[in-house]
Amino acid sequence: DAGVTQSPTHLIKTRGQQVTLRCSPKSGHDTVSWYQQALGQGPQFIFQYYEEEERQRGNFPDRFSGHQYPNYSSELNVNALLLGDSALYLCASSPGPHEKLFFGSGTQLSVL
Amino acid sequence: AQKVTQAQTEISVVEKEDVTLDCVYETRDTTYYLFWYKQPPSGELVFLIRRNSFDEQNEISGRYSWNFQKSTSSFNFTITASQVVDSAVYFCALSEAYYNTDKLIFGTGTRLQVFP
Numbered sequence: 001d002a003g004v005t006q007s008p009t010h011l012i013k014t015r016g017q018q019v020t021l022r023c024s025p026k027s028g029h030d031t032v033s034w035y036q037q038a039l040g041q042g043p044q045f046i047f048q049y050y051e052e053e054e055r056q057r058g059n060f061p062d063r064f065s066g067h068q069y070p071n072y073s074s075e076l077n078v079n080a081l082l083l084g085d086s087a088l089y090l091c092a093s094s095p096g097p098h099e100k101l102f103f104g105s106g107t108q109l110s111v112l
Numbered sequence: 113a114q115k116v117t118q119a120q121t122e123i124s125v126v127e128k129e130d131v132t133l134d135c136v137y138e139t140r141d142t143t144y145y146l147f148w149y150k151q152p153p154s155g156e157l158v159f160l161i162r163r164n165s166f167d168e169q170n171e172i173s174g175r176y177s178w179n180f181q182k183s184t185s186s187f188n189f190t191i192t193a194s195q196v197v198d199s200a201v202y203f204c205a206l207s208e209a210y211y212n213t214d215k216l217i218f219g220t221g222t223r224l225q226v227f228p
Contacts, residue, residue: 031214033213033214035216040220040221041221042116042205042218042219042220043157043203043216044218048213048215050213056213056215088155090155090157092157094214097212097214098145098162098207098209098214099162100159100162101159101214103156105154105155106156
């Protein structure tokens with residue numbers, strides 16, 4: 001049983017570019033959340049998707065957007081990249097609200 | 113305001129020592145959930161424990177134990193007889209029942225280094 005998988009593992013972009021990160025949840029999970037983890041910090045909640053809709057959003061600008069597909073996989077899109085967007089982006093899935101989250105290994109994004 | 117504070121940035125111990133990681137939280141919600149996660153160098157967050165606000169029983173799982181005290185808004189984590197494999201960053205997190213989602217509020221983490 002595969003856990004949460006994310007791709008790519010690492011990514012290097014330049015300022016102003018756009019990026020798409022991908023996530024497949026653990027089998028049987030229909031909810032996907034995205035977190036941003038800056039170096040030396042705890043993860044920050046970006047948003048959560050359930051039934052292909054954004055259920056809740058954290059304090060992130062509209063440059064951050066997402067999508068969930070019928071097979072529950074999800075994408076995180078970031079437009080007009082800034083240097084400050086450099087971080088580890090973590091995807092998580094769960095069997096339901098307030099249950100334990102299963103995290104992927106993350107995508108390390110570097111913006112130059 | 114919702115907040116999780118992990119005042120210990122880094123702790124270093126020698127193998128077999130006991131170590132306690134502190135966590136203090138703030139919430140206005142009466143129903144909430146507390147978590148501990150471990151993040152090894154690989155980056156993947158590993159779930160350790162989940163506690164709801166109505167269950168103040170302490171829990172022990174092998175060398176790990178957790179002390180939940182609502183009176184002091186603390187949820188501390190103790191590793192007994194630490195091992196080198198325990199070296200990681202440990203995060204405490206809060207989830208409020210008001211928001212029926214998976215939004216977790218994380219602390220800044222405590223980096224634990226266990227030396228042989």
